[in-house]
Amino acid sequence: MQQEDWIKYGAIALAVVGFGAILFVALAHSGGDLEGRDWALTQLGDDSTSGELVQGTVITATFEDGTVAGSSGCNNYFADYAVDGDAIEVGPAGSTLMFCESPEGTMDQEQTYLSLLQTADSFDVSGDTLTLSADGTTVLVYSASDSTDGA
Numbered sequence: 001m002q003q004e005d006w007i008k009y010g011a012i013a014l015a016v017v018g019f020g021a022i023l024f025v026a027l028a029h030s031g032g033d034l035e036g037r038d039w040a041l042t043q044l045g046d047d048s049t050s051g052e053l054v055q056g057t058v059i060t061a062t063f064e065d066g067t068v069a070g071s072s073g074c075n076n077y078f079a080d081y082a083v084d085g086d087a088i089e090v091g092p093a094g095s096t097l098m099f100c101e102s103p104e105g106t107m108d109q110e111q112t113y114l115s116l117l118q119t120a121d122s123f124d125v126s127g128d129t130l131t132l133s134a135d136g137t138t139v140l141v142y143s144a145s146d147s148t149d150g151a
Contacts (some may be wrong), residue, residue, distance in 0.1 A: 033125035034063045034083065039070075039142035044113060044140045058101040059113055061142060068117070072110045074100035079117065088123045088132065114141055 041059035043051045053059065053073075060070035068090060069078040077095040081088060093114045100106040116139040120132035128144040 015049065034088075034123060036064065037144050038062050039130050040145045041113070041140060042143045043141035044109065045116065045140075045148075054103050054105045056111045057106055057109065059109075060145075063093050071072070072113050074098055074106050074110050077114060083123070086122050086124060088120055090120055092118060113140070 017105070020031065041053060041082045042108045044053060044059075045051050054070050057073040058071060059073050062070055066080055066082065067078055068081050069076070071077075072093075072095060075095040075098050077093045079093040080091040083089075095114070100110075116134070117132070119134040120139055121135065122133045124133070130142040130144070131138055132142075133139040
């Protein structure tokens, strides 16, 4: 084999290995679009339920390194989670123990949110929208936000 052939085959082999490494990293980073962003809840439950949040409350989530944390409308919460492709499993949540008398319905909404979060079994990130589903039904919809103002 001539030197030019070795150079040509070497360059091709290097390109294939490089492309394979990039592809591996991209596929192995499960939940990449899920993590590293602040999410603000825009819909609670599916379209057949009310779906609207109690006015004056903000529910947030940040997924990072196997922990989801944020505000559940009144209290701060945290839970472990794991992803495998588009599958997600969220463990039981822990939270602070404040009681929020107003706006009316905040505590019920908080319990509903934390319950639905734990039922999620799949997720989809499409642009700036995160959808969590359980058994094929949308349970939570978030919008990406640069920061949460806690209002």
